Amino acid sequence: EIVLTQSPDTLSLSPGERATLSCRASQSVHRFLAWYQQKPGQAPRLLIYDASTRAAGIPARFSGSGSGTAFTLTISSLEPEDFAVYYCQQRSNRFTFGQGTKLEIK
């Protein structure tokens, strides 16, 4: 099983700041990595797939990068609605999720 480790567990920032979230895979997942946002009581929402492709309707402030075992989700300027939990997920070998990063308001 491919294990995804996200860091940090919690990120405290203010609106307008830049957020950088990391996801590291236990073995190469090539570029088969996605990022999701989840708010309480809701299903995860797809943000990025194939490491850097924004899903339909996702604002340009969300961007993804990386390949192999190291990936990054960047939110260029935080909006109030961006504070949520973020998960990475790989599809290189079946499907696994990272443990999540909680983005909270400072």
Next chain:
Amino acid sequence: QVKLQESGPGLVKPWETLSVTCTLSDGSIINNYWSWIRQSPGKAPEWIGYIHDSGNTEVYYRQTTNYNPSLESRATISVDRSKNQFSLKLTSLSGADTATYFCARMVDAFDIWGLGTMVIVSS
């Protein structure tokens, strides 16, 4: 755009079998990968498995399934084309199976999700 809606029993006893169903609206179940994913309170999502129905009407048509190895012995996913639904059965339940169960479409990633159905395993 396709919409997904889960339905489930809410409360199930230990050792019983869970049955949850996902109904599609505004889309076809044919030629897509449909997954079940669960999420225990405060935890990350966990993929359970997927099914793909090619829609082939010949005698030897095949539905393809793939499961999380940790759940493979207890999980079965099936499709009902006539109802545009797919379902999950999970046997021998324990408290560790308490979770919200989501259905989702897989196209490069899980791009469409249902709202989820909460399942509590308790006597």
